[in-house]
Amino acid sequence: MLSFTEENYLKSLLQITLENEEKNGAGTNELAAHLKVKPATATDMLKKLKSKKLVDYKKYGKISLTVAGRKYAVEIIRKHRLWETFLYKKLSFTWDEVHEVAEQLEHIQSQKLIDRLDEFLEYPEFDPHGDTIPTAKGELKISFKKTLAEVADGQSCKMVAVKDNSADFLKYVVKVGLGINNNIKVLSKESYDSLLTIEVNGVVSSVSQKFAQNIFVVCPPDTMKPTSKTKKR
Amino acid sequence: MLSFTEENYLKSLLQITLENEEKNGAGTNELAAHLKVKPATATDMLKKLKSKKLVDYKKYGKISLTVAGRKYAVEIIRKHRLWETFLYKKLSFTWDEVHEVAEQLEHIQSQKLIDRLDEFLEYPEFDPHGDTIPTAKGELKISFKKTLAEVADGQSCKMVAVKDNSADFLKYVVKVGLGINNNIKVLSKESYDSLLTIEVNGVVSSVSQKFAQNIFVVCPPDTMKPTSKTKKR
DNA sequence: TATAAATGTTAGAGTAGTCTAACAAATTTT
DNA sequence: AAAATTTGTTAGACTACTCTAACATTTATA
Numbered sequence: 001m002l003s004f005t006e007e008n009y010l011k012s013l014l015q016i017t018l019e020n021e022e023k024n025g026a027g028t029n030e031l032a033a034h035l036k037v038k039p040a041t042a043t044d045m046l047k048k049l050k051s052k053k054l055v056d057y058k059k060y061g062k063i064s065l066t067v068a069g070r071k072y073a074v075e076i077i078r079k080h081r082l083w084e085t086f087l088y089k090k091l092s093f094t095w096d097e098v099h100e101v102a103e104q105l106e107h108i109q110s111q112k113l114i115d116r117l118d119e120f121l122e123y124p125e126f127d128p129h130g131d132t133i134p135t136a137k138g139e140l141k142i143s144f145k146k147t148l149a150e151v152a153d154g155q156s157c158k159m160v161a162v163k164d165n166s167a168d169f170l171k172y173v174v175k176v177g178l179g180i181n182n183n184i185k186v187l188s189k190e191s192y193d194s195l196l197t198i199e200v201n202g203v204v205s206s207v208s209q210k211f212a213q214n215i216f217v218v219c220p221p222d223t224m225k226p227t228s229k230t231k232k233r
Numbered sequence: 234m235l236s237f238t239e240e241n242y243l244k245s246l247l248q249i250t251l252e253n254e255e256k257n258g259a260g261t262n263e264l265a266a267h268l269k270v271k272p273a274t275a276t277d278m279l280k281k282l283k284s285k286k287l288v289d290y291k292k293y294g295k296i297s298l299t300v301a302g303r304k305y306a307v308e309i310i311r312k313h314r315l316w317e318t319f320l321y322k323k324l325s326f327t328w329d330e331v332h333e334v335a336e337q338l339e340h341i342q343s344q345k346l347i348d349r350l351d352e353f354l355e356y357p358e359f360d361p362h363g364d365t366i367p368t369a370k371g372e373l374k375i376s377f378k379k380t381l382a383e384v385a386d387g388q389s390c391k392m393v394a395v396k397d398n399s400a401d402f403l404k405y406v407v408k409v410g411l412g413i414n415n416n417i418k419v420l421s422k423e424s425y426d427s428l429l430t431i432e433v434n435g436v437v438s439s440v441s442q443k444f445a446q447n448i449f450v451v452c453p454p455d456t457m458k459p460t461s462k463t464k465k466r
Numbered sequence: 467t468a469t470a471a472a473t474g475t476t477a478g479a480g481t482a483g484t485c486t487a488a489c490a491a492a493t494t495t496t
Numbered sequence: 497a498a499a500a501t502t503t504g505t506t507a508g509a510c511t512a513c514t515c516t517a518a519c520a521t522t523t524a525t526a
Contacts, residue, residue, distance in 0.1 A: 005513065028474050041514055043475055048512090060474060060521055091349040101343045110334045116324035238483065261504050274484055276505055281482090293491060293504060 002052075004107045007076050008035060009045050010054060011106075013065050014073035018142070025062030071138055078134040080106040081127035082117050088128035089121065094165040095128050126180075130161035130216030144219045148184065149194065149212035156185045157217035164214040173215070176205045184217060237340045240309050241268060242278050243287060244339075246298050247306035251375070258295030304371055311367040313339040314360035315350050321361035322354065327398040328361050363394035363449030377452045381417065382427065382445035389418045390450035397447040406448070409438045417450060 002010075012034040016026040032042040046063060049055040054069035065073060083105040087093040093101070115136065118124075126143070127133055134140040143160070151157050159182050162173065177200045178184070187197040187204065194209035235243075245267040249259040265275040279296060282288040287302035298306060316338040320326040326334070348369065351357075359376070360366055367373040376393070384390050392415050395406065410433045411417070420430040420437065427442035 003512075029472085037513090038515060039474060040476080040516080044513080087346070091346070091353055093345070093349070097345070101341065101346055104341045104343070105338075108334065108337045110337070112326070112330070113320070113324070113334055116326070120324055236482080262502085270483090271485060272504060273486080273506080277483080 001109065002072070005045070006049065006052075006054075007072070007107055009042075009049060010065065010069055010073040011076045011080075013055065013063065014070060014077060017064065021142075025056075025064040027062065031063060074134045074138050074140050076106050077140070078136075078138075079108070079114055081131060081133040082114060082121065082124070084127045084129070085121050085124045085133065086117060089124075095161070095163060096165075098128055126160040126218075128161050130218065132218075145216055146219070147213045148186075148196065148198075148207075148215040148217050149209050151184075151186045151217060151219065153186060153189045155219060156183060157219045158183055159215055159217050161216040162214060163216060169211075169214060172211065176207060176211075177201060177203050178215070234342065235305070238278070239282065239285075239287075240305070240340055242275075242282060243298065243302055243306040244309045244313075246288065246296065247303060247310065250297065254375075258289075258297040260295065264296060307367045307371050307373050309339050310373070311369075311371075312341070312347055314364060314366040315347060315354065315357070317360045317362070318354050318357045318366065319350060322357075328394070328396060329398075331361055359393040359451075361394050363451065365451075378449055379452070380446045381419075381429070381431075381440075381448040381450050382442050384417075384419045384450060384452065386419060386422045388452060389416060390452045391416055392448055393451050394449040395447060396449060402444075402447060405444065409440060409444075410434060410436050411448070 009031070012031055013026055016030060016034060017023070028039050028042050028046070031046075032039040035042065046055060046057045049069070050057045053066055054072065056064045056066055080102045083102040084098040087098045087101060088095070118136065124133055130143070130145045132141040132143045145160070146157075147163070148157070148159075159178055159180055161180070162170070164170075173179070176198075182200050185199040187199055189196055194212075196207050196209070196212050198205055198207060242264070245264055246259055249263060249267060250256070261272050261275050261279070264279075265272040268275065279288060279290045282302070283290045286299055287305065289297045289299055313335045316335040317331040320331045320334060321328070351369065357366055363376070363378045365374040365376045378393070380396070381390070381392075392411055392413055394413070395403070397403075406412070409431075415433050418432040420432055422429055427445075429440050429442070429445050431438055431440060
């Protein structure tokens, strides 16, 4: 069983690699900055995680997670996002309040707890920020999460979350006929003021850029397995 | 903000004092045994907690919580019991599974979380073990929790929890007309086999001792304020 | 390609919490 | 009340994680 600290290092490494798909690994300074510790501290921990076979690391080299390390990290992300969903959906926390508490809850050790929580929440796909929740099997779909404002002309997407929790905004969302899991097609985008014309359930509406920036959507979801070793060659 | 460890020391001290109302304070060995550490370790921590004004302690003397320390400890107990209730009621954990996970969850730092959880659970009075849950104001009712088998002839009590979670037992409970919060009057107790005759909602039934040992009840609840300083003299 | 800049590592030290071993005080027994 | 036992404390050491300061390696730049 890993300590909170070790878990945080694994989680940061996964987050860094997810943010930069093209990169081959993280750097010590980068990792240290992500965890808000000094590089020297990160070096020490990397040696420890290496000895536990959770990271691939050698002096002055790039850092990456081993298969076991990645699996562990995905579990932490899963816990984090399930707790965020719980706080948001069941305890009426707002979009911006969930993260801090989930940072603590993600370290609770109990497989049964997380399985039951998943069930209780009815196996949610997305957390309140629109990020995908890894499955119990450790599958992490990479969602190309963006705001509706970033969706290109003619493209379709699915609403996964809101960024603004004010009553005004949420009423407006309902008025436009939008809701979680609705499919949205962007019919056109005005170049002058970025006014969007969208179609939801066959209904066409116009929404401002400000509005669109507060709606999170995913475009074409893609599955990424927890490891590439399962691939046959 | 206190560390997990410091919180555990305060919690243990409160638990020890609650278990022995008549005693004037805990001893170092007793506290150390409760926390599964060595006495030397406890001595060190006591000095630290004393410097934070959370315990009253002097060399070779009895240990007790200050008003501030007790307040903190009651909050931890409150969190623990609310989480147990959540696990039991919402995530279908059994009576005996909740404690271990609640030991972890009780240390999560978020006032909003615990207030919302309390609301979500509809302000429960008792946890799955039949122990009272301190209120948001820090009031801890001392319940004279016992099993139905221990209730004296002629006495009345209220059912607060079950000890056995098997389907067989729970079906039996329903059959006898029992449920959480029901008032039970013990009409008579057979001295030979402890068979109980009880009255619930005007209906009289007979239950075995084995059955009665798996029902938790409270008899005459008594309120105990978080501090005795509020008493005027 | 030599030098400067950026990046990463090592050594030594500090804090929190734990331990063991030796000692000190309080309590119980005779 | 003296001795024995129990209880509690001190001193020194260990682990996990962190830091700063000095040094080493790699990369970028002139």
